Amino acid sequence: MILTVTLNTALDITYRVPSLKPHASHRVSEVTVRPGGKGINAARVLAALGHEVTVTGFAGGATGRELRDRLASQAPGVVDALVPVAGATRRTTAVVDARTGDTTQFNEPGPVVGPAEWATLQDVYKELLGSVSAVALCGSLPPGLPVGAYAGLIRTARAAGVPVLLDTSGEALRRGVAARPDIIKPNAAELAELTGSHEPLRAAQDARRRGARAVVASLGADGLLAHTPDGIWRAAPPARVQGNPTGAGDSVVAGLLSALAENLPWPDRLARAAALSTATVLSPAAGEFDRQAYEKLLGQVAVTAEVNAA
């Protein structure tokens, strides 16, 4: 079984409007609601690939109840091990301008999580680790949690002998990296913020020096750059694609975990992650992947080894 942890889960709401006009009133022509947060998105992809997957994190209030209801109905195969919290799960609202395709995003901060709730989550997590082959820690921290929250969860996973992937940003990433996660998956901006370097190869090497065993940087249309103990690789789709990038990073996480759980070597992990990510961009629905495109892309992703010039 694979476990994903989403401490700040979200009810993802997407509004389609004919054209976004600041300070005007808009009739929303189309509303989509999904259970969200990076770890939940990755879990949906993992379940669709046929993996047994469990999600934990916090859920509370009316929005938390709706998230859990939708998880049961919209994410078949994903086991719900979310921990109840007194505050309300946040909404994230994406407003898509139908004319330009551009998205304007509004993210609520999330519930304030208390010490007892955080202790319960750690207990649940520790117990779940007994039966999982890999774990991913995903997304932002809700208010109230210590900034070293992920660092603690990483140490617990390492003590249990479970490989752990960290996908977060800012100070939570910095503190998490120091706890020596097996993989981090920053995007270019997150990697630059962590290391101070805007040169991805140099920055990835620096992130490894700071504690990450392997770094897989998602560089948008340039594909993935992996800096690992086994070597350095770049993985790129056969051509640049246009589409909806929402959830593409979560599909990278799903691809890496899926291949890690099957003990595949790095080039195969990267091919799977890059193909899933590209197939997610190609799917019109945010966070879904186009299965036909994924299967076709698997054989087309170019994974090239790189000599470390640094």
Add this chain to the structure above:
Amino acid sequence: MILTVTLNTALDITYRVPSLKPHASHRVSEVTVRPGGKGINAARVLAALGHEVTVTGFAGGATGRELRDRLASQAPGVVDALVPVAGATRRTTAVVDARTGDTTQFNEPGPVVGPAEWATLQDVYKELLGSVSAVALCGSLPPGLPVGAYAGLIRTARAAGVPVLLDTSGEALRRGVAARPDIIKPNAAELAELTGSHEPLRAAQDARRRGARAVVASLGADGLLAHTPDGIWRAAPPARVQGNPTGAGDSVVAGLLSALAENLPWPDRLARAAALSTATVLSPAAGEFDRQAYEKLLGQVAVTAEVNAA
């Protein structure tokens, strides 16, 4: 008891953001959630004024459940006679730009209401009419309802001998007016759309010819214009005020109904409506009114009779 009907109830969400930037991602710094829809807003004001008040309309899905929970906790004294519906109650999201104070609004369409649900609402409404002194029909129609829905509810109220106020727009207003409601409360734009005239006095007279027994037009900072069988009046606050106009129109409805239930003459009804409306603009929280300001304004609103020049 006073009854308000809100066929398209809403969960009103307000986001405060530092500055609205189209196509960017925003951290919401403050989230407010209220049970909403025009009739529910008016009912809250009526309850705060000490009236017994019942609300009906439709509520469904997770958002409908949250609306009803919040109605119980946030609107003490308002009796919930909402009718369950299979679809989900809509959200309305107002994004307030903290820098400029401007609001950008996103309104979901609302649930599709089926014929059986509509029939149930009509039965509940008919039964409630047996014990009410006045009824207000408020807001837009959800998808699925006949455009003449309000006209039918008006005829039922008239048959029961209950005075009925209609506050809607577009074709629902046009059809409703023909069913001879006791009062309509259009704003300047709604009145112009109904009559084709942008001159409020002439337009109000025309709306009465179309069937409305009395017309109270809310003209924003210019106050109220009432065209009634007893005379024509203008009611204006002592000075223009600045603030949040959200809910000001619903407070006009509450003021008119409150005074109607007490059998007050038109000038007193208008003074109450104008004072409540102005006190709502003065309250920083959307849809709330400043009670101290209301009590002070009651004696300061100028109600002036006008000779009909038309």
